[in-house]
Amino acid sequence: MKFVLNGTPVDVAAPPLKRLLDVLREECGLTGTKEGCGEGECGACTVLLDGAPVNSCLIPVCQVEGHDVRTIESMGSPGALSPLQELFLETGGTQCGMCTPGMVLTAHAYVESGGQADPDAIRSYLAGNLCRCTGYQHIVDAVLRAVKARRKKG
Ligand code: FES
Numbered sequence: 551m552k553f554v555l556n557g558t559p560v561d562v563a564a565p566p567l568k569r570l571l572d573v574l575r576e577e578c579g580l581t582g583t584k585e586g587c588g589e590g591e592c593g594a595c596t597v598l599l600d601g602a603p604v605n606s607c608l609i610p611v612c613q614v615e616g617h618d619v620r621t622i623e624s625m626g627s628p629g630a631l632s633p634l635q636e637l638f639l640e641t642g643g644t645q646c647g648m649c650t651p652g653m654v655l656t657a658h659a660y661v662e663s664g665g666q667a668d669p670d671a672i673r674s675y676l677a678g679n680l681c682r683c684t685g686y687q688h689i690v691d692a693v694l695r696a697v698k699a700r701r702k703k704g
């Protein structure tokens with residue numbers, strides 16, 4: 551299966567109907583993508599497919615052939631976080647390791663697609679990414695700041 555993974559063309563040997571989530575974790579060694587519900591409800595398995603957030607637990611790998619897939623590993627690394635990851639840290643929006651990767655990827659897509667500095671719109675865009683234990687306000691704050699920073703950059 552040929553596709554572009556985090557900016558690099560890959561050719562992965564996997565059964566066509568294997569879930570993208572499992573291919574990323576098992577064949578590609580990218581364990582930042584998490585499995586929560588396994589049913590398309592929680593967003594823990596979010597990746598960007600051609601720039602848009604999708605639930606990788608619902609996608610057979612054959613569907614990404616020829617497409618662009620981005621995982622949390624493409625956003626930054628522990629020593630070199632992306633500006634959005636820095637904002638998550640600064641606002642306290644970084645929560646647990648299960649929900650945060652998907653939250654960051656969805657937030658990234660919101661900012662990059664020209665999302666507005668509107669808390670309701672941000673909450674609505676992030677509605678597919680669930681946290682079952684704390685709140686969303688700090689995440690919304692991080693995204694608001696990211697949108698404003700992007701505007702300033704033009
Ligand atoms: Fe995919 Fe929950 S694990 S949406």
Ligand code: FES
Nearest residue numbers: 645646649681683
């Ligand atoms: Fe991650 Fe609640 S699910 S902090």
